[in-house]
Amino acid sequence: MGSLKIENVKKAFGPVEVLKGIDLEVTDGEFVVFVGPSGCGKSTLLRVIAGLEDSTSGRVLIDGADVSVTPPAKRGIAMVFQTYALYPHLTVKNNMALGLKQAGTPAAEIERRIKIASAMLSLEPYLERRPAELSGGQRQRVAIGRAVVREPKLFLFDEPLSNLDAALRVNTRLEIAQLHRRLKATMIYVTHDQVEAMTLADKIVVLNAGRIEQIGSPMELYNSPANEFVAGFIGSPK
Ligand code: ADP
Ligand code: MG
Numbered sequence: 001m002g003s004l005k006i007e008n009v010k011k012a013f014g015p016v017e018v019l020k021g022i023d024l025e026v027t028d029g030e031f032v033v034f035v036g037p038s039g040c041g042k043s044t045l046l047r048v049i050a051g052l053e054d055s056t057s058g059r060v061l062i063d064g065a066d067v068s069v070t071p072p073a074k075r076g077i078a079m080v081f082q083t084y085a086l087y088p089h090l091t092v093k094n095n096m097a098l099g100l101k102q103a104g105t106p107a108a109e110i111e112r113r114i115k116i117a118s119a120m121l122s123l124e125p126y127l128e129r130r131p132a133e134l135s136g137g138q139r140q141r142v143a144i145g146r147a148v149v150r151e152p153k154l155f156l157f158d159e160p161l162s163n164l165d166a167a168l169r170v171n172t173r174l175e176i177a178q179l180h181r182r183l184k185a186t187m188i189y190v191t192h193d194q195v196e197a198m199t200l201a202d203k204i205v206v207l208n209a210g211r212i213e214q215i216g217s218p219m220e221l222y223n224s225p226a227n228e229f230v231a232g233f234i235g236s237p238k
Contacts, residue, residue: 001063002028002076002153002186004049009058011044018044019055020210026188026203028153031180033197034190035233036207042190045207046156049188050077062154073103078147079156082163084139086131086146092118093127096146113149120182121145121175137168141175148179157189161196169193173200194235198222206230 004026011019018041026032034042047053049060051067060067067075086095093114100110118124121141131139140160147155157176161169177200180187191197197204198218206213206221206229214226218234225231 003063004154004186004188005059005061005064006049007059007061009045009048009055009060011041011048011053012056017056018210019048022058022210022212024205024212024215026186028186029184031187031189031200031202032205033201033203034188034205034207035192035194035197036213037233038192040207041210042192042207043158046079046158046188046190049154050079050156051075052079076153077156078150078152078154079158080140080143080147080160082159084131084143084163086139086142088131091128091130092123092134092142092145095131095142096149099146099150110149113151114145117145117148120148120179135168136164137172140164140172144176144179148183153185155185155187157187159190159192161191161193169196176200194233198234204234206233 006022006024009019009022010017022045034045036042044053048055051072054068062075087098090098096114096117097110100113118127121144123141123145126134126138134142161172164172173196189200201218203215204218204221205215208229214221214230221230221234225234
Protein backbone atom coordinates (compact mmCIF):
# COMPACT_ATOMS: atom_id res chain seq x y z
CA MET A 1 0.00 0.00 0.00
CA GLY A 2 1.55 3.26 -1.15
CA SER A 3 2.28 2.85 -4.85
CA LEU A 4 2.09 5.84 -7.15
CA LYS A 5 1.58 6.12 -10.87
CA ILE A 6 1.85 9.42 -12.72
CA GLU A 7 0.59 9.33 -16.30
CA ASN A 8 1.51 12.12 -18.70
CA VAL A 9 0.82 14.88 -16.20
CA LYS A 10 0.83 18.41 -17.58
CA LYS A 11 0.20 21.59 -15.64
CA ALA A 12 -0.15 25.11 -16.97
CA PHE A 13 -0.64 28.37 -15.10
CA GLY A 14 -2.38 30.52 -17.72
CA PRO A 15 -0.24 30.36 -20.85
CA VAL A 16 2.82 29.00 -19.03
CA GLU A 17 3.24 25.23 -19.08
CA VAL A 18 5.15 24.30 -15.93
CA LEU A 19 4.86 20.48 -16.17
CA LYS A 20 5.25 19.24 -19.72
CA GLY A 21 4.29 15.58 -19.54
CA ILE A 22 5.52 13.70 -16.49
CA ASP A 23 5.43 9.89 -16.35
CA LEU A 24 6.62 8.12 -13.25
CA GLU A 25 6.00 4.96 -11.25
CA VAL A 26 6.87 4.63 -7.59
CA THR A 27 6.55 1.27 -5.87
CA ASP A 28 5.37 0.73 -2.32
CA GLY A 29 7.97 1.63 0.28
CA GLU A 30 10.34 3.36 -2.12
CA PHE A 31 12.21 6.57 -1.22
CA VAL A 32 12.16 8.76 -4.30
CA VAL A 33 13.92 12.11 -4.50
CA PHE A 34 13.04 14.83 -7.01
CA VAL A 35 15.95 17.11 -7.82
CA GLY A 36 16.26 19.99 -10.23
CA PRO A 37 16.95 23.70 -10.36
CA SER A 38 14.73 26.30 -8.77
CA GLY A 39 11.58 26.88 -10.80
CA CYS A 40 11.71 23.57 -12.71
CA GLY A 41 8.36 22.43 -11.29
CA LYS A 42 9.26 20.25 -8.30
CA SER A 43 6.79 21.83 -5.86
CA THR A 44 4.09 21.98 -8.50
CA LEU A 45 4.50 18.26 -9.19
CA LEU A 46 4.35 17.49 -5.48
CA ARG A 47 1.17 19.56 -5.11
CA VAL A 48 -0.41 17.77 -8.05
CA ILE A 49 0.51 14.39 -6.50
CA ALA A 50 -1.07 15.54 -3.22
CA GLY A 51 -4.20 16.66 -5.05
CA LEU A 52 -3.70 20.22 -3.78
CA GLU A 53 -3.50 21.35 -7.38
CA ASP A 54 -5.36 19.89 -10.37
CA SER A 55 -3.29 18.89 -13.37
CA THR A 56 -4.22 20.35 -16.74
CA SER A 57 -4.14 16.83 -18.18
CA GLY A 58 -2.95 13.36 -17.24
CA ARG A 59 -3.60 11.37 -14.07
CA VAL A 60 -2.12 10.64 -10.66
CA LEU A 61 -3.04 7.23 -9.23
CA ILE A 62 -2.33 6.17 -5.66
CA ASP A 63 -2.80 2.44 -5.27
CA GLY A 64 -4.82 2.67 -8.44
CA ALA A 65 -7.18 5.43 -7.23
CA ASP A 66 -7.25 8.77 -9.06
CA VAL A 67 -6.21 11.46 -6.55
CA SER A 68 -8.39 14.14 -8.12
CA VAL A 69 -11.57 12.16 -7.38
CA THR A 70 -10.54 10.88 -3.92
CA PRO A 71 -11.59 13.02 -0.93
CA PRO A 72 -8.52 14.52 0.85
CA ALA A 73 -9.04 12.49 4.04
CA LYS A 74 -9.05 9.23 2.03
CA ARG A 75 -5.90 9.90 -0.01
CA GLY A 76 -3.49 8.59 2.60
CA ILE A 77 -1.03 11.41 1.95
CA ALA A 78 0.78 13.70 4.38
CA MET A 79 2.95 16.59 3.28
CA VAL A 80 5.83 18.35 5.07
CA PHE A 81 6.74 21.85 3.93
CA GLN A 82 9.95 23.88 4.04
CA THR A 83 8.24 26.50 6.20
CA TYR A 84 6.81 23.92 8.67
CA ALA A 85 3.29 25.42 8.40
CA LEU A 86 2.52 24.88 12.10
CA TYR A 87 -0.38 26.59 13.87
CA PRO A 88 1.27 29.23 16.11
CA HIS A 89 -1.55 29.32 18.69
CA LEU A 90 -1.56 25.55 19.28
CA THR A 91 0.82 23.52 21.42
CA VAL A 92 3.05 20.92 19.79
CA LYS A 93 0.68 18.21 20.94
CA ASN A 94 -2.37 19.97 19.54
CA ASN A 95 -0.59 20.71 16.27
CA MET A 96 -0.10 16.97 15.92
CA ALA A 97 -3.61 16.13 17.11
CA LEU A 98 -5.63 18.60 15.05
CA GLY A 99 -5.88 16.67 11.78
CA LEU A 100 -6.76 13.49 13.64
CA LYS A 101 -9.46 15.24 15.68
CA GLN A 102 -10.95 16.65 12.49
CA ALA A 103 -10.97 13.15 11.01
CA GLY A 104 -12.88 11.87 14.05
CA THR A 105 -10.08 9.70 15.45
CA PRO A 106 -10.87 8.63 19.04
CA ALA A 107 -8.96 10.54 21.75
CA ALA A 108 -7.18 7.44 23.08
CA GLU A 109 -5.94 6.56 19.62
CA ILE A 110 -4.70 10.14 19.11
CA GLU A 111 -2.79 9.89 22.41
CA ARG A 112 -1.27 6.57 21.39
CA ARG A 113 -0.06 7.88 18.03
CA ILE A 114 1.35 11.11 19.49
CA LYS A 115 3.24 9.10 22.08
CA ILE A 116 4.87 6.91 19.44
CA ALA A 117 5.64 9.77 17.03
CA SER A 118 7.04 12.07 19.72
CA ALA A 119 9.31 9.26 20.95
CA MET A 120 10.56 8.62 17.41
CA LEU A 121 11.30 12.30 16.88
CA SER A 122 12.56 13.11 20.43
CA LEU A 123 9.71 15.56 20.94
CA GLU A 124 8.46 14.41 24.36
CA PRO A 125 9.90 17.37 26.32
CA TYR A 126 8.21 19.89 24.02
CA LEU A 127 4.63 18.65 23.76
CA GLU A 128 3.14 21.51 25.78
CA ARG A 129 5.17 24.26 24.08
CA ARG A 130 4.04 26.49 21.25
CA PRO A 131 5.99 26.74 17.97
CA ALA A 132 7.47 30.14 18.88
CA GLU A 133 9.18 28.47 21.85
CA LEU A 134 11.00 25.95 19.65
CA SER A 135 14.12 26.04 17.47
CA GLY A 136 13.83 25.62 13.70
CA GLY A 137 14.93 22.00 13.91
CA GLN A 138 12.36 21.24 16.61
CA ARG A 139 9.63 22.93 14.58
CA GLN A 140 10.44 20.84 11.57
CA ARG A 141 10.36 17.68 13.71
CA VAL A 142 6.88 18.71 14.89
CA ALA A 143 5.80 19.12 11.27
CA ILE A 144 7.19 15.66 10.51
CA GLY A 145 5.48 14.28 13.63
CA ARG A 146 2.20 15.76 12.50
CA ALA A 147 2.60 13.83 9.25
CA VAL A 148 3.60 10.61 11.05
CA VAL A 149 0.56 10.52 13.35
CA ARG A 150 -1.72 10.48 10.34
CA GLU A 151 -0.14 7.14 9.35
CA PRO A 152 -0.10 8.01 5.67
CA LYS A 153 0.92 5.50 3.03
CA LEU A 154 2.63 8.29 1.11
CA PHE A 155 4.78 11.07 2.62
CA LEU A 156 5.60 14.14 0.54
CA PHE A 157 8.48 16.36 1.67
CA ASP A 158 9.10 19.72 -0.03
CA GLU A 159 12.65 20.86 0.76
CA PRO A 160 12.10 20.14 4.47
CA LEU A 161 15.66 20.98 5.51
CA SER A 162 16.22 24.19 3.52
CA ASN A 163 15.61 26.51 6.45
CA LEU A 164 17.92 24.65 8.85
CA ASP A 165 21.61 25.23 9.47
CA ALA A 166 24.15 22.69 8.26
CA ALA A 167 24.45 20.58 11.43
CA LEU A 168 20.70 20.35 11.90
CA ARG A 169 20.27 19.44 8.26
CA VAL A 170 22.44 16.38 8.74
CA ASN A 171 20.63 15.31 11.92
CA THR A 172 17.16 15.80 10.52
CA ARG A 173 18.13 14.03 7.32
CA LEU A 174 19.25 11.01 9.34
CA GLU A 175 15.98 11.08 11.28
CA ILE A 176 13.99 11.06 8.07
CA ALA A 177 16.03 8.10 6.78
CA GLN A 178 15.41 6.27 10.05
CA LEU A 179 11.71 7.06 9.86
CA HIS A 180 11.60 5.55 6.39
CA ARG A 181 13.22 2.34 7.61
CA ARG A 182 10.83 2.05 10.53
CA LEU A 183 7.56 2.99 8.87
CA LYS A 184 8.28 1.36 5.50
CA ALA A 185 6.02 4.01 3.93
CA THR A 186 6.53 5.43 0.47
CA MET A 187 8.34 8.77 0.57
CA ILE A 188 8.78 11.42 -2.09
CA TYR A 189 11.27 14.08 -1.19
CA VAL A 190 12.07 17.28 -3.06
CA THR A 191 15.45 18.92 -2.67
CA HIS A 192 17.98 20.87 -4.65
CA ASP A 193 20.73 19.49 -2.40
CA GLN A 194 22.77 16.85 -4.15
CA VAL A 195 24.04 15.26 -0.91
CA GLU A 196 20.50 14.83 0.42
CA ALA A 197 19.48 13.23 -2.86
CA MET A 198 22.43 10.85 -3.03
CA THR A 199 22.16 9.71 0.59
CA LEU A 200 18.39 9.37 0.94
CA ALA A 201 17.16 8.09 -2.40
CA ASP A 202 16.41 4.62 -3.63
CA LYS A 203 15.61 6.38 -6.87
CA ILE A 204 16.34 9.92 -8.05
CA VAL A 205 14.18 11.78 -10.57
CA VAL A 206 16.07 14.62 -12.25
CA LEU A 207 13.71 17.38 -13.38
CA ASN A 208 14.49 20.26 -15.68
CA ALA A 209 12.06 22.85 -17.05
CA GLY A 210 8.98 20.70 -16.47
CA ARG A 211 10.37 17.45 -17.87
CA ILE A 212 12.14 14.41 -16.47
CA GLU A 213 15.74 14.25 -17.70
CA GLN A 214 16.53 10.89 -16.08
CA ILE A 215 15.32 8.42 -13.46
CA GLY A 216 17.72 6.08 -11.73
CA SER A 217 19.44 4.99 -8.55
CA PRO A 218 22.07 7.38 -7.18
CA MET A 219 24.84 5.15 -8.56
CA GLU A 220 23.18 4.83 -11.98
CA LEU A 221 22.93 8.59 -12.29
CA TYR A 222 26.44 9.09 -11.04
CA ASN A 223 27.99 6.43 -13.28
CA SER A 224 25.80 6.83 -16.36
CA PRO A 225 24.27 10.30 -16.55
CA ALA A 226 21.99 10.56 -19.59
CA ASN A 227 23.29 13.99 -20.54
CA GLU A 228 25.36 16.98 -19.50
CA PHE A 229 22.53 18.40 -17.43
CA VAL A 230 22.26 15.30 -15.23
CA ALA A 231 26.04 15.03 -14.98
CA GLY A 232 26.24 18.67 -13.88
CA PHE A 233 23.51 18.22 -11.33
CA ILE A 234 24.70 14.97 -9.80
CA GLY A 235 28.33 16.02 -9.90
CA SER A 236 29.55 13.08 -11.94
CA PRO A 237 32.50 13.40 -14.34
CA LYS A 238 30.71 13.20 -17.76
P1 ADP B 1 10.37 24.52 -7.92
O1 ADP B 1 9.65 23.96 -6.74
O2 ADP B 1 11.07 23.49 -8.74
O3 ADP B 1 11.31 25.62 -7.55
P2 ADP B 1 7.73 25.43 -8.68
O4 ADP B 1 6.97 24.19 -8.95
O5 ADP B 1 7.49 26.13 -7.41
O6 ADP B 1 9.28 25.16 -8.90
O7 ADP B 1 7.43 26.47 -9.84
C1 ADP B 1 7.58 26.15 -11.21
C2 ADP B 1 7.15 27.34 -12.05
O8 ADP B 1 5.75 27.52 -11.93
C3 ADP B 1 7.80 28.65 -11.64
O9 ADP B 1 8.09 29.37 -12.79
C4 ADP B 1 6.72 29.31 -10.83
O10 ADP B 1 6.84 30.71 -10.91
C5 ADP B 1 5.45 28.83 -11.51
N1 ADP B 1 4.30 28.76 -10.58
C6 ADP B 1 4.21 27.95 -9.49
N2 ADP B 1 3.04 28.11 -8.88
C7 ADP B 1 2.35 29.02 -9.60
C8 ADP B 1 1.05 29.62 -9.49
N3 ADP B 1 0.20 29.27 -8.50
N4 ADP B 1 0.69 30.53 -10.42
C9 ADP B 1 1.53 30.86 -11.43
N5 ADP B 1 2.76 30.34 -11.61
C10 ADP B 1 3.16 29.45 -10.70
MG1 MG C 1 9.78 24.38 -4.73
